[in-house]
Amino acid sequence: MGKLMKKNKVVMVFFDILVLILSIIGGLAILNNSHYAMELLYQRIGLFEVGLILVMYLIFYKIFSLDKMIWRKISVHETIRIGLANIMAFLSCMVIIIIRNDELIGTRAMIVITGLNVLLQLAVRFVVRYYYDKKERVAVKGKKLQSILIYGAGSAGQMILNEISRNNEYGYKVIGFIDDNPNLKNSIIYSVPVLGSIDDIEKVVKKYAVECVFVAMPSQPLNTQKEIINKLVKIGVDVKTVESAQKLIQNKNLKNSLRKIEISDLLNRPEIVIDDMGIFKQLDGQRILVTGAGGSIGSELVRQVIKYSPESLILLDINENSLYEIQQELKMLMRSGDIPNIDIKAVITSIRDFDALECLFKREKPTIVFHAAAHKHVPLMEYVPKEAIKNNIFGTKNLIDLSDQNNVKLFVNISTDKAVNPTNIMGATKRFNEMMLQSKDANSKTKYVAVRFGNVLGSNGSVVPLFRKQIEQGGPVTVTHPDIIRYFMTIPEAVSLILQATAYANGGEIFVLDMGKPVKILNLAEQVIKLSGFQPYTEIEIKFTGLRPGEKLYEELLMSEEGLKKTDNNLIYIANPIVNDSESIVESLKTLESLLLMEDSEISMNLHRVVPTYSHKEKNNEK
Numbered sequence: 001m002g003k004l005m006k007k008n009k010v011v012m013v014f015f016d017i018l019v020l021i022l023s024i025i026g027g028l029a030i031l032n033n034s035h036y037a038m039e040l041l042y043q044r045i046g047l048f049e050v051g052l053i054l055v056m057y058l059i060f061y062k063i064f065s066l067d068k069m070i071w072r073k074i075s076v077h078e079t080i081r082i083g084l085a086n087i088m089a090f091l092s093c094m095v096i097i098i099i100r101n102d103e104l105i106g107t108r109a110m111i112v113i114t115g116l117n118v119l120l121q122l123a124v125r126f127v128v129r130y131y132y133d134k135k136e137r138v139a140v141k142g143k144k145l146q147s148i149l150i151y152g153a154g155s156a157g158q159m160i161l162n163e164i165s166r167n168n169e170y171g172y173k174v175i176g177f178i179d180d181n182p183n184l185k186n187s188i189i190y191s192v193p194v195l196g197s198i199d200d201i202e203k204v205v206k207k208y209a210v211e212c213v214f215v216a217m218p219s220q221p222l223n224t225q226k227e228i229i230n231k232l233v234k235i236g237v238d239v240k241t242v243e244s245a246q247k248l249i250q251n252k253n254l255k256n257s258l259r260k261i262e263i264s265d266l267l268n269r270p271e272i273v274i275d276d277m278g279i280f281k282q283l284d285g286q287r288i289l290v291t292g293a294g295g296s297i298g299s300e301l302v303r304q305v306i307k308y309s310p311e312s313l314i315l316l317d318i319n320e321n322s323l324y325e326i327q328q329e330l331k332m333l334m335r336s337g338d339i340p341n342i343d344i345k346a347v348i349t350s351i352r353d354f355d356a357l358e359c360l361f362k363r364e365k366p367t368i369v370f371h372a373a374a375h376k377h378v379p380l381m382e383y384v385p386k387e388a389i390k391n392n393i394f395g396t397k398n399l400i401d402l403s404d405q406n407n408v409k410l411f412v413n414i415s416t417d418k419a420v421n422p423t424n425i426m427g428a429t430k431r432f433n434e435m436m437l438q439s440k441d442a443n444s445k446t447k448y449v450a451v452r453f454g455n456v457l458g459s460n461g462s463v464v465p466l467f468r469k470q471i472e473q474g475g476p477v478t479v480t481h482p483d484i485i486r487y488f489m490t491i492p493e494a495v496s497l498i499l500q501a502t503a504y505a506n507g508g509e510i511f512v513l514d515m516g517k518p519v520k521i522l523n524l525a526e527q528v529i530k531l532s533g534f535q536p537y538t539e540i541e542i543k544f545t546g547l548r549p550g551e552k553l554y555e556e557l558l559m560s561e562e563g564l565k566k567t568d569n570n571l572i573y574i575a576n577p578i579v580n581d582s583e584s585i586v587e588s589l590k591t592l593e594s595l596l597l598m599e600d601s602e603i604s605m606n607l608h609r610v611v612p613t614y615s616h617k618e619k620n621n622e623k
Contacts, residue, residue, distance in 0.1 A: 023117035060089040074125045090114040145173035147210050152217035153179040175208045212238040278503035283308035289366035292373030294322025300495040312343040314364050318350045351395035361406045372414045381426040382549040385603040392429035404444045413450040421613050428614040439585045447507035451498045454487030454515045467528040476541035477525050487515030504567050514571040
């Protein structure tokens with residue numbers, strides 16, 4: 001491929017030299033109204049003048065990268081470069097000619113030669129473009145072109161139009177622009193009309209049978225973009241977006257620059273602003289242990305933490321495959337120079353194994369622990385409460401105790417909104433962990449904090465991947481209840497706020513993340529179906545299955561006895577602590593050990609003895 005490109009460059013340079021020589025001969029013939037241009041060449045111009053013209057013009061061809069142009073893609077931009085290269089070469093030649101007081105060639109001759117040269121260069125290139133365009137049109141003839149609208153008539157939208165116009169292989173036919181600037185309505189941009197604003201889009205889509213809308217307005221605020229995308233999805237048209245005009249330039253390929261709309265694009269969430277310097281001060285040069293490092297939250301923690309220059313990262317997980325994947329991902333990013341080259345260790349072990357953890361703490365000496373390892377699946381844990389208690393509570397206790405014994409500076413526990421007035425085993429174990437670490441914080445040099453938030457989109461076992469799988473199988477999409485609502489944020493959003501919360505940690509806090517407005521799961525299911533290219537109810541059925549064991553219609557982020565304090569970030573709050581003395585926690589742990597000897601049903605009925613806010617599922621289905 002490299003040799004072929006080099007060969008093509010040589011051919012292009014040869015053609016430009018040939019065109020320049022023909023321009024010199026042709027210019028002299030025009031000026032002298034003579035067919036004996038070659039004779040005039042010897043009579044009027046010496047070898048120095050011919051050499052000067054050739055050398056100066058070739059120098060400026062190189063400066064303006066004419067040798068790197070793709071002739072079959074020539075457009076206005078390339079035409080301007082050719083014109084500028086010739087003008088600069090003309091001026092340089094004239095300066096030298098004037099300094100030498102050279103009478104063999106005059107200004108008039110140089111103007112004609114340069115003008116003719118520009119015309120011939122452009123003519124050759126446009127002939128090549130016409131040839132390839134015709135070839136492509138023949139190739140796509142009979143192929144149905146996809147009718148598209150471009151939302152946004154600014155620079156990004158115009159770049160998309162130009163790219164589609166230059167390349168028939170994309171298979172797109174641009175019907176027109178949509179833009180909310182009233183001054184642009186009914187105007188024409190590169191022969192393409194502006195058909196209206198967002199208010200006209202449904203009418204335009206139906207009138208022109210539009211199949212897809214490209215949203216090209218990267219400079220607009222995120223919430224404005226989300227509102228527009230939501231309206232487009234409701235119409236039932238396919239939607240793609242370009243993140244930035246710069247990306248379009250870098251990729252040099254439209255399909256690599258456009259991405260399909262994800263469900264996260266539809267969430268009406270506030271834009272997150274992070275104090276990077278505050279996080280950097282907390283994490284820079286630290287030895288950081290992440291438990292559950294192969295999971296959805298754990299792996300994203302690892303990706304974001306590494307950007308703040310820790311001394312080392314210890315990745316701990318019981319799942320060898322997911323741990324291996326994140327380890328390899330980090331190695332690739334380090335090799336490419338995208339992240340700092342730091343010491344990374346992957347450790348396969350269980351948080352239940354105290355002895356293995358103790359060896360790890362003594363060997364690696366972590367200074368900060370992010371604890372994301374847990375059993376999180378609500379319905380499954382209802383059937384195996386012993387496993388939930390062993391892993392979520394006693395596994396966490398191992399890490400809390402070892403952090404205290406090994407002088408860890410900061411311990412961050414990843415909690416959940418299901419810990420608030422829990423109605424399921426998983427939520428109850430998470431609430432007990434909050435109580436346990438607040439109790440420990442009061443008697444330790446280690447700062448213990450928890451970060452509490454709701455559901456994250458796309459995490460393992462979450463609802464959106466389940467919906468997608470059901471749609472792939474032809475449906476039905478299952479929703480437990482028509483009125484069930486949940487709070488959602490994306491995994492990167494949640495993790496960036498977790499890291500921001502650590503910068504505010506003084507010890508003992510439960511940080512509560514602002515999850516935005518709650519989302520009705522039924523509406524979410526309808527949107528996922530539409531994003532998959534189907535219509536809900538008619539093409540993909542939605543079936544209601546009833547609330548599962550331990551499931552509530554709504555989740556809460558705060559208990560009634562907790563109040564909230566603001567932080568410097570308007571998306572992070574601190575729940576006022578509820579004091580749990582260490583003696584009561586010790587007694588509760590003994591009770592939990594005794595519960596492990598009981599039957600599963602008895603555990604569920606007695607868990608309120610250690611988590612007073614826990615409500616057994618049989619009392620709870622009305623919520």
